[in-house]
Amino acid sequence: MFLADKASDDGSGIWCSKNTIALFTSLSKSTVKRIINDFLKEGILAETGKRPNNHGYTVEYCICLDHVTQLPSVYACVNQRGSIMNSVHDEPQRGVIVNPQEGLSRTPNHPSTILQPPTREREEAVEEVDIEFEKAWLAYPEDRRRNQKSCREAFGSAIKLGASPDSIVRAVLNYQKITDGYTRSKVKFSDNWFKNVDWQQFIVKDAIDEFKTNQAFEASLPKCAEWVRKVDSKCHIISSHQIKAMLGAGMITQTQVILAGLESKI
Numbered sequence: 073m074f075l076a077d078k079a080s081d082d083g084s085g086i087w088c089s090k091n092t093i094a095l096f097t098s099l100s101k102s103t104v105k106r107i108i109n110d111f112l113k114e115g116i117l118a119e120t121g122k123r124p125n126n127h128g129y130t131v132e133y134c135i136c137l138d139h140v141t142q143l144p145s146v147y148a149c150v151n152q153r154g155s156i157m158n159s160v161h162d163e164p165q166r167g168v169i170v171n172p173q174e175g176l177s178r179t180p181n182h183p184s185t186i187l188q189p190p191t192r193e194r195e196e197a198v199e200e201v202d203i204e205f206e207k208a209w210l211a212y213p214e215d216r217r218r219n220q221k222s223c224r225e226a227f228g229s230a231i232k233l234g235a236s237p238d239s240i241v242r243a244v245l246n247y248q249k250i251t252d253g254y255t256r257s258k259v260k261f262s263d264n265w266f267k268n269v270d271w272q273q274f275i276v277k278d279a280i281d282e283f284k285t286n287q288a289f290e291a292s293l294p295k296c297a298e299w300v301r302k303v304d305s306k307c308h309i310i311s312s313h314q315i316k317a318m319l320g321a322g323m324i325t326q327t328q329v330i331l332a333g334l335e336s337k338i
């Protein structure tokens with residue numbers, strides 16, 4: 073029903089991530105994957121393409137209406153006595169039930185419709201999220217912790233949408249670091265901090281810093297390779313990581329590294 077709600081009238085244009093489906097259907101991501109794979113095998117769904125996103129791509133699906141219309145109908149109208157009658161009438165009903173049937177031998181709620189307990193995989197996933205949340209909760213300054221339940225729910229929602237638990241924990245630590253010594257009137261309590269997704273700005277900053285660091289690292293390699301080839305006196309400041317990167321890129325040879333006196337860093 074969720075996929076049908078997202079589809080166009082012709083069944084096409086379904087491109088929501090499995091994390092989003094899991095969030096709105098209250099299912100685990102593994103269950104969503106299994107059901108979609110079953111639908112694909114049965115011909116109910118078909119992959120029609122891929123749409124790029126920040127994490128790679130999202131698969132676009134289409135509901136195969138021709139196949140769906142061939143499935144047996146399960147729609148029925150249940151009267152007050154529990155018997156099933158045809159939901160289509162040739163004439164308007166006049167408030168009289170003609171030829172009422174006997175009630176069902178068992179209740180409509182067949183045991184197969186009873187929700188099954190969570191699988192071990194789902195229990196382990198929930199337990200893992202709880203462990204990661206405890207790390208974030210304990211990292212938050214103690215005098216600013218408030219409403220642990222709502223914080224846990226916001227944390228779980230963020231994980232379902234694709235956020236990394238480690239990145240949120242690092243964001244908490246960074247927030248604690250930059251606000252250390254602030255008065256209570258100038259900081260946020262934990263429930264508002266998680267609810268307003270304030271951790272996201274720290275994750276973005278970390279990503280930008282990492283990108284700049286990687287750019288600086290890549291930019292340093294040509295100069296370092298030149299020092300190695302010339303056995304320059306500055307070779308001693310070259311790191312082992314830089315040497316391995318230059319060797320991997322073919323910018324220098326192992327012999328040149330040895331001649332520069334850097335064999336201990338290989």
